[in-house]
Amino acid sequence: xxxxxxxxxxxxxxxxxxxxxxxxxxxxxxxxxxxxxxxxxxxxxxxxxxxxxxxxxxxxxxxxxxxxxxxxxxxxxxxxxxxxxxxxxxxxxxxxxxxxxxxxxxxxxxxxxxxxxxxxxxxxxxxxxxxxxxxxxxxxxxxxxxxxxxxxxxxxxxxxxxxxxxxxxxxxxxxxxxxxxxxxxxxxxxxxxxxxxxxxxxxxxxxxxxxxxxxxxxxxxxxxxxxxxxxxxxxxxxxxxxxxxxxxxxxxxxxxxxxxxxxxx
Amino acid sequence: xxxxxxxxxxxxxxxxxxxxxxxxxxxxxxxxxxxxxxxxxxxxxxxxxxxxxxxxxxxxxxxxxxxxxxxxxxxxxxxxxxxxxxxxxxxxxxxxxxxxxxxxxxxxxxxxxxxxxxxxxxxxxxxxxxxxxxxxxxxxxxxxxxxxxxxxxxxxxxxxxxxxxxxxxxxxxxxxxxxxxxxxxxxxxxxxxxxxxxxxxxxxxxxxxxxxxxxxxxxxxxxxxxxxxxxxxxxxxxxxxxxxxxxxxxxxxxxxxxxxxxxxxxxxxxxxxxxxxxxxx
Numbered sequence: 001x002x003x004x005x006x007x008x009x010x011x012x013x014x015x016x017x018x019x020x021x022x023x024x025x026x027x028x029x030x031x032x033x034x035x036x037x038x039x040x041x042x043x044x045x046x047x048x049x050x051x052x053x054x055x056x057x058x059x060x061x062x063x064x065x066x067x068x069x070x071x072x073x074x075x076x077x078x079x080x081x082x083x084x085x086x087x088x089x090x091x092x093x094x095x096x097x098x099x100x101x102x103x104x105x106x107x108x109x110x111x112x113x114x115x116x117x118x119x120x121x122x123x124x125x126x127x128x129x130x131x132x133x134x135x136x137x138x139x140x141x142x143x144x145x146x147x148x149x150x151x152x153x154x155x156x157x158x159x160x161x162x163x164x165x166x167x168x169x170x171x172x173x174x175x176x177x178x179x180x181x182x183x184x185x186x187x188x189x190x191x192x193x194x195x196x197x198x199x200x201x202x203x204x205x206x207x208x209x210x211x212x213x214x215x216x217x218x219x220x221x222x223x224x225x226x227x228x229x230x231x232x233x234x235x236x237x238x239x240x241x242x243x244x245x246x247x248x249x250x251x252x253x254x255x256x257x258x259x260x261x262x263x264x265x
Numbered sequence: 266x267x268x269x270x271x272x273x274x275x276x277x278x279x280x281x282x283x284x285x286x287x288x289x290x291x292x293x294x295x296x297x298x299x300x301x302x303x304x305x306x307x308x309x310x311x312x313x314x315x316x317x318x319x320x321x322x323x324x325x326x327x328x329x330x331x332x333x334x335x336x337x338x339x340x341x342x343x344x345x346x347x348x349x350x351x352x353x354x355x356x357x358x359x360x361x362x363x364x365x366x367x368x369x370x371x372x373x374x375x376x377x378x379x380x381x382x383x384x385x386x387x388x389x390x391x392x393x394x395x396x397x398x399x400x401x402x403x404x405x406x407x408x409x410x411x412x413x414x415x416x417x418x419x420x421x422x423x424x425x426x427x428x429x430x431x432x433x434x435x436x437x438x439x440x441x442x443x444x445x446x447x448x449x450x451x452x453x454x455x456x457x458x459x460x461x462x463x464x465x466x467x468x469x470x471x472x473x474x475x476x477x478x479x480x481x482x483x484x485x486x487x488x489x490x491x492x493x494x495x496x497x498x499x500x501x502x503x504x505x506x507x508x509x510x511x512x513x514x515x516x517x518x519x520x521x522x523x524x525x526x527x528x529x530x531x532x533x534x535x536x537x538x539x540x541x542x543x544x545x546x
Binding site for chain 1: 315318320344347348350351352354356358359360361362363364365367368371372373374375376377378379380381384385388404405406420421424
């Protein structure tokens, strides 16, 4: 249980693991925008093909990717069904009160389904192959232009990395508190939704107090180790671009190029 | 030997507290020594460590002086002082800043703006020194308490301090972890000529110190070598601690009419003496 990390990073050493987290983060964000360039069967097929190749390149088991989609599957279906029943236009096949199934609705539903699924899959590919800490570093790099308008990017980055570092620690504390409450007769696993929600409250108060204590201890330790803001700090961890990022970039440029050529204008 | 730390007339009252936590204390700590500070909970032990490196500021008084390695502690010198003092705190988790062992060891160096090329080398050496090289990229959640304390020591040694303070650093560890951390600090003390201040409840640990400061309700009630401190059974009882095992044993033996010379200080010496005594009888 204590192994849980945000984004569920799975160690590996395939091609995608060797890419710089900044490149992967940028590509993922851009993918979410550029997928809207697809607007016909050819372009959607191209996007699906490119995504499948990217997924295969991770050399991860399909099961872990499925785990990424599973929690969102109902949302995907719901959105697709909305498109299916409420889009009008083209040939109408079936109609009942406000619900219509039309040819436009049918294609739209399929498009939305593909778009949604691919976005989740590609984001999952990134989080599975990139350590949370690397993602935090990449975010810092992405935010670095904000330094110009005096946003304390280094401090935000330190806060992010400390938050990530303390996720397992807080998790251990939750388990400890749960066991302490259980030994006094608390029951977390039975009863309806409301009963379970009520059982959470006695967990939150001690957890909140212990997190505050942890924060105070940590700030004392940081100060005594010479931390005094980001001025004059050097960096131990740095990110380096490599040839693998060139692959990443060319692959992405190729995808966008094909989408621009084959989309319906 | 020179004094590396000297306090004179230092008091500290926490905001909204009725009594001062530290009440006009003065003491000196010799360079290269191992000093144990003992006393019951709330006697002001940890407050003293936080005064040494300027985490707490003493009450304003014209005669108050805190001097560390010849530097008089003030707002301007506090960072110079912190460069010379490393503290290992009680809770192994709450002082682990980095995401991995290497990152945590690098934290102090990053704060001091050490160039990266030098940092890589220093971090490796410091981790190797505490015997954690195979865990260089490990995350704290995969380390034991003792291993985390080793990393904390590595992070402190990396910035080459003169003084290491163990603020109940071993109290959350199991007996094996405790032993190995203490022997590691002893090794590092000998190697780098460090001054060690150990705040402890562990009387057997205090017994091995060169010098002991006994605190009671913010006042120093005695300072001296372990053998002079632990001879005073009433003093030890007063501060709510138990004498070290061998002192308790010697008292019992004396009560039973066996003559134990005063010069005996360690378990080994006592053992040898008793064996010889056995031969004579």
